[in-house]
Amino acid sequence: MTEDLVPSLGRWRLWEQFALRGAGFPADGVLRLAPPGLAEAADKFGAGEPLDGPEWSGFARLFTEAAVETAHTLQDIARSPAFREAVAWQNRPVLTSGIAPFLRWTPTADSRSSMPRQREELVAHYWQRFCVKNDTIGFFGPVGWGRWDSGTRTVGVDPGTGLIAKSSVYWASWGIDALAKMLDADPALSEWIAPRRVPFLVLDGDRVRVPGRRPIPVPAETAAVLARCDGVRPARSIAAELPDTDVPAVLADLVARRWVVRRLEIPADTHPDRALRAWLETVGAPEPRRRGLAALDRLERGRAAVAAATDVDTLVQALTALEQDFTELTDTAAVREKSASTAPCRSLVYSDTRRSATARLGPGMLEALRPLRLLMDSAAWLTSELAAAVREEIGVVHDRLAAEGPVDLASFWFACLPVLHGAARAKSAELQREFAARWGRILAVPEGAREVTVSTADIETAVRERFASGGDGWTTARYLSPDVLIAAESTEAIERGDFTLVLGELHMASNTLGASLFTHQHPDIAELLDLTDRDHPGPRLMPLIPKEHRARLSARVRHTLVRPQDRQVALADFTADPARTIRSADATVENRAGDLVVRLPDGSVFPALDVFSHVLTTLSMDLFQLLPQADHTPRVTLDRLVVARETWRLPAAGASFADEKDEARRFVAARRWRARLGLPRYVFVVSPTESRPFYVDFDSPVYLTILAKALRRLARKDPSATVTLTEMLPTPEQSWLTDDQGHRYTSELRFVAFDTTPPR
Numbered sequence: 001m002t003e004d005l006v007p008s009l010g011r012w013r014l015w016e017q018f019a020l021r022g023a024g025f026p027a028d029g030v031l032r033l034a035p036p037g038l039a040e041a042a043d044k045f046g047a048g049e050p051l052d053g054p055e056w057s058g059f060a061r062l063f064t065e066a067a068v069e070t071a072h073t074l075q076d077i078a079r080s081p082a083f084r085e086a087v088a089w090q091n092r093p094v095l096t097s098g099i100a101p102f103l104r105w106t107p108t109a110d111s112r113s114s115m116p117r118q119r120e121e122l123v124a125h126y127w128q129r130f131c132v133k134n135d136t137i138g139f140f141g142p143v144g145w146g147r148w149d150s151g152t153r154t155v156g157v158d159p160g161t162g163l164i165a166k167s168s169v170y171w172a173s174w175g176i177d178a179l180a181k182m183l184d185a186d187p188a189l190s191e192w193i194a195p196r197r198v199p200f201l202v203l204d205g206d207r208v209r210v211p212g213r214r215p216i217p218v219p220a221e222t223a224a225v226l227a228r229c230d231g232v233r234p235a236r237s238i239a240a241e242l243p244d245t246d247v248p249a250v251l252a253d254l255v256a257r258r259w260v261v262r263r264l265e266i267p268a269d270t271h272p273d274r275a276l277r278a279w280l281e282t283v284g285a286p287e288p289r290r291r292g293l294a295a296l297d298r299l300e301r302g303r304a305a306v307a308a309a310t311d312v313d314t315l316v317q318a319l320t321a322l323e324q325d326f327t328e329l330t331d332t333a334a335v336r337e338k339s340a341s342t343a344p345c346r347s348l349v350y351s352d353t354r355r356s357a358t359a360r361l362g363p364g365m366l367e368a369l370r371p372l373r374l375l376m377d378s379a380a381w382l383t384s385e386l387a388a389a390v391r392e393e394i395g396v397v398h399d400r401l402a403a404e405g406p407v408d409l410a411s412f413w414f415a416c417l418p419v420l421h422g423a424a425r426a427k428s429a430e431l432q433r434e435f436a437a438r439w440g441r442i443l444a445v446p447e448g449a450r451e452v453t454v455s456t457a458d459i460e461t462a463v464r465e466r467f468a469s470g471g472d473g474w475t476t477a478r479y480l481s482p483d484v485l486i487a488a489e490s491t492e493a494i495e496r497g498d499f500t501l502v503l504g505e506l507h508m509a510s511n512t513l514g515a516s517l518f519t520h521q522h523p524d525i526a527e528l529l530d531l532t533d534r535d536h537p538g539p540r541l542m543p544l545i546p547k548e549h550r551a552r553l554s555a556r557v558r559h560t561l562v563r564p565q566d567r568q569v570a571l572a573d574f575t576a577d578p579a580r581t582i583r584s585a586d587a588t589v590e591n592r593a594g595d596l597v598v599r600l601p602d603g604s605v606f607p608a609l610d611v612f613s614h615v616l617t618t619l620s621m622d623l624f625q626l627l628p629q630a631d632h633t634p635r636v637t638l639d640r641l642v643v644a645r646e647t648w649r650l651p652a653a654g655a656s657f658a659d660e661k662d663e664a665r666r667f668v669a670a671r672r673w674r675a676r677l678g679l680p681r682y683v684f685v686v687s688p689t690e691s692r693p694f695y696v697d698f699d700s701p702v703y704l705t706i707l708a709k710a711l712r713r714l715a716r717k718d719p720s721a722t723v724t725l726t727e728m729l730p731t732p733e734q735s736w737l738t739d740d741q742g743h744r745y746t747s748e749l750r751f752v753a754f755d756t757t758p759p760r
Contacts, residue, residue, distance in 0.1 A: 020144030146359030154364030160356025196231030231578030
């Protein structure tokens with residue numbers, strides 16, 4: 001039996017386990033939409049050559065035939081059960097409004113009017129996401145796992161059986177919250193709800209204080225009720241303890257003052273239904289408890305039916321029935337409108353899956369990853385510099401507050417908000433510019449270069465000098481999570497050394513494998529917790545964050561590697577187990593030999609900077625950019641690791657082909673545009689008007705039509721706006737990950753690196 005490696009890159013210790021992210025449909029699926037020979041025929045019309053005459057007529061006929069054939073191919077794709085099931089999970093109404101009429105249509109040269117072409121683009125747009133985007137959701141983006149193994153030379157894959165080893169259906173937290181709100185309105189249940197003081201309210205005898213305001217004296221009975229609003233004791237228990245007080249009236253007043261929250265709150269969790277059930281079981285009144293459990297059971301039966309669906313038609317029926325039950329029970333729409341204020345989970349339930357394939361990496365891969373060390377050392381400089389700037393600013397805030405007496409964490413937090421949203425944000429932007437400038441001097445990219453290869457041995461000293469840093473960040477900043485892609489035709493090619501590594505993203509100040517969408521697809525979460533224990537032998541202070549927040553925060557991405565010994569502090573508001581949570585009003589902030597620390601009620605002490613960890617990580621997550629933005633930046637390779645893919649930033653209004661209405665002429669014009677700019681065949685496109693990056697194949701008319709529409713939308717919205725095109729690397733042909741049928745999939749490896757430098 002081989003021993004697992006404990007891999008390290010300088011000061012960075014890699015977790016022995018890593019995630020294998022990948023698409024759920026074979027990569028070559030997108031190549032079906034590039035008609036053979038069409039691109040070569042189009043390129044016979046050189047730049048400036050008129051598009052008319054017999055040769056053009058012949059090409060136009062060829063293009064029309066290819067377009068009809070592509071429409072049939074798209075119908076074959078749209079007809080497949082797996083595709084329709086993936087769409088059902090993403091946007092079920094599209095099956096009826098777009099896919100069904102598309103499948104009823106008969107493609108011919110004369111029938112390809114505007115609406116059928118729009119439906120072609122709809123299918124093609126979903127198809128590119130399912131085939132070449134390493135998203136992690138459902139069976140069309142399953143989570144795989146791998147580990148370092150000293151018995152493997154470079155890479156090994158066990159494909160397992162089928163694509164999926166395990167599939168689970170989870171509640172979106174907002175759906176259970178809606179049910180809780182309905183139950184909360186039942187007067188017979190409300191007295192069993194435990195009211196709680198807001199976390200920033202300080203109760204000192206008969207005086208109440210909130211940050212930024214003078215203390216307010218309150219009557220003795222009010223103080224007595226407030227003291228018992230701990231989020232654990234139900235209202236009826238408080239009333240029993242204070243028989244001479246009109247507790248309901250006092251509670252109503254406290255809620256009106258916004259000093260107390262009295263509603264049924266479900267802690268942020270991967271399984272909110274379990275938390276709601278646990279609360280309902282505490283209700284002592286039999287009939288209200290039965291009503292509440294019956295409502296939850298009804299929805300749970302619906303979720304179970306969704307999870308048990310074995311084909312797309314059954315899935316659609318189960319989802320429809322669940323939504324009907326939900327709306328009847330809660331009088332709430334079963335799908336949330338997409339907006340800037342809603343988190344990604346818009347449907348009631350979502351599916352996450354574990355890939356059957358597992359991977360092994362050996363010493364050969366660790367050696368190829370050596371350039372990562374320099375990148376991660378420089379990333380640590382970013383977080384260290386940001387931490388130093390924030391540390392200085394919050395020190396000034398603390399000195400001001402401490403001049404008036406002891407400083408509670410609640411007052412400190414609110415007083416520091418201008419720092420977090422002002423000076424810290426400005427500092428992060430400044431650091432990003434300086435970071436790219438320093439790397440620019442190190443790499444010394446020649447003007448106009450398309451590709452630059454640098455030996456790490458030649459720049460190691462310069463990196464060490466320009467990015468010197470210690471472990472001076474916040475605790476979470478000791479983690480980095482790099483995404484690395486392998487460009488290779490097969491595992492056999494990798495073993496021969498015929499491969500290139502590509503850095504996807506370097507996630508700053510975050511252990512992204514701690515997110516629920518990863519941990520709950522791991523065969524044994526205890527193994528991930530053991531790795532966390534090794535990194536952090538003692539407890540950590542972790543601020544509670546909102547349950548949801550726009551596009552970057554939902555139950556799926558919430559950090560779940562939280563251990564019993566870790567302490568969670570509620571700053572402004574929270575939905576968590578109050579028995580495991582410290583209120584900010586109950587903690588103090590002190591200066592110890594020049595370092596600010598947070599002292600909890602039990603006397604334990606933690607770095608004050610950790611209170612701001614979520615905000616600091618949010619500020620850091622997009623800072624890692626090796627090259628400054630320019631109209632064109634080259635591919636940059638350190639040894640055999642591509643650290644920056646070739647990228648173009650182009651004015652949308654300058655792409656004149658996008659306005660061409662004739663499909664054949666637009667195809668030729670787009671290829672001329674591509675040739676003039678030197679663009680590769682495959683690119684990913686980022687546009688301010690599109691929700692996600694999307695794939696474009698310049699050999700595929702349908703994907704060029706999608707690009708043209710995106711360019712037109714952007715140019716109409718802002719004539720001066722630019723679109724970003726980045727070379728696709730690996731390409732669809734360079735997909736080494738296979739299933740048990742030999743199908744190849746795009747993929748990336750998500751590592752966790754921990755900084756072993758001793759912290760301050």
